[in-house]
Amino acid sequence: MTSSVPASSLDPTLAARLRRSADGLVPAIAQQYDTGEVLMLGWMDDEALHRTLTTGRCTYWSRSRQEYWVKGGTSGHVQHVKSVALDCDADAILVKVDQVGAACHTGDRTCFDADVLPLDQ
Amino acid sequence: MTSSVPASSLDPTLAARLRRSADGLVPAIAQQYDTGEVLMLGWMDDEALHRTLTTGRCTYWSRSRQEYWVKGGTSGHVQHVKSVALDCDADAILVKVDQVGAACHTGDRTCFDADVLPLDQ
Numbered sequence: 001m002t003s004s005v006p007a008s009s010l011d012p013t014l015a016a017r018l019r020r021s022a023d024g025l026v027p028a029i030a031q032q033y034d035t036g037e038v039l040m041l042g043w044m045d046d047e048a049l050h051r052t053l054t055t056g057r058c059t060y061w062s063r064s065r066q067e068y069w070v071k072g073g074t075s076g077h078v079q080h081v082k083s084v085a086l087d088c089d090a091d092a093i094l095v096k097v098d099q100v101g102a103a104c105h106t107g108d109r110t111c112f113d114a115d116v117l118p119l120d121q
Numbered sequence: 122m123t124s125s126v127p128a129s130s131l132d133p134t135l136a137a138r139l140r141r142s143a144d145g146l147v148p149a150i151a152q153q154y155d156t157g158e159v160l161m162l163g164w165m166d167d168e169a170l171h172r173t174l175t176t177g178r179c180t181y182w183s184r185s186r187q188e189y190w191v192k193g194g195t196s197g198h199v200q201h202v203k204s205v206a207l208d209c210d211a212d213a214i215l216v217k218v219d220q221v222g223a224a225c226h227t228g229d230r231t232c233f234d235a236d237v238l239p240l241d242q
Contacts, residue, residue: 115209
């Protein structure tokens, strides 16, 4: 759960509390603040969390592109940040947002709309 | 995003679609099915997902204890599975559950109740 942490502008007290996966990232859940819909799961490093806390726009680290990614920067489907919370172990982040348009790049409202698995109970 | 995958009873077609982090795990969000509360984030490998789909109880892989963990197995704070969905990239799981009692080991209803971060916008 520890790894080298790249320099960032995140408050050092908060950075000291954050528990990162081996790749230095923390999973971040984006939830629509009023309806409760879980929109997507992204990944944040310290700097992405800092930018999310300070700019009012959700910013993630793209594992596939290896770059910071302001959600909606190209699509316009911005996430306005309403609140940010850590979980009890400081190893997961919940961001309540106001999502403009579709959260999913497929055009679905959420990334979890299209692939419900059959239960076999 | 690929790693060796331990043998499991998960449907092979589903296992072939699943995209795991370097540690072989996929983050799983537990959400209360009726209120929309995000309760916690846990981790599943193929076998934990299989057990979640087939037993009706949320089962995670504990990274700290390195063992399977049926949520509520000791506390009684069981998560009854209502639905399971993958996201658009098949690298995150959303489990809608009916949570008995507190989801958090601290006694809070959710793991995200206690640590709201200040915004500096």
